[in-house]
Amino acid sequence: MRYPYTRLGPSVPLRPYLKIVLRNGSATTPVIYGLVDSGADYSIFPSDIARTYLKLDLTTATPWHFQGTTGRPQIALLATVEVNILNEAGTANDFQFSAQIGFCDDFKFGGGVLLGQNGFMSEFKTTFNQRENFFEIEPFQMSLLQRT
């Protein structure tokens, strides 16, 4: 499946975003633009998304220690949720799968939320074509991924 790069401002470069929705049972997030980032070990979201929208209890979640470009150690709590990747118009699911996501209290990354190696690139062969302003994702295991 092919997706266009997205420009958020005249002085902001084109970047590879996907529109996604996370679900935990009947609890769901709004549609969120997630930045595809091969440098992130896990997908990372702010913790308030887990608590407010997904109704997740993170008290027993596995902590994941990580550091960004500042080198400052941070902690995210890993929880398994359903990830829905929406079509370009944001009106229907292209893919749906289960993944471990890191939820972090002090994650204030300028690009918003990240779709990283574990839980995203572990599920899709991801190919960037920056010159032609698109990227493609192809599921490794069709049986685990549904287009609904």
Place this chain on the structure above:
Amino acid sequence: MKPLDLSLVLKDAPAGEWIALSFDQTRIMGHGETVDDAVNAAKLAGEDRPVLLKMPLPNVGIAAQTSHP
């Protein structure tokens, strides 16, 4: 492929804040320091299905590597 260009829609978006767009992504319906702030502002403005993004700072690049320390 033609890129998705939200520049015009986001021209007045506060940099560094979460932005809640209308579901058709043609208008800013709310914004704030947190996702919740943006969503609540959008709901007050009548948008029950906002689309969220974080507005980057202008002329500031990002380096998004995160890994085990």
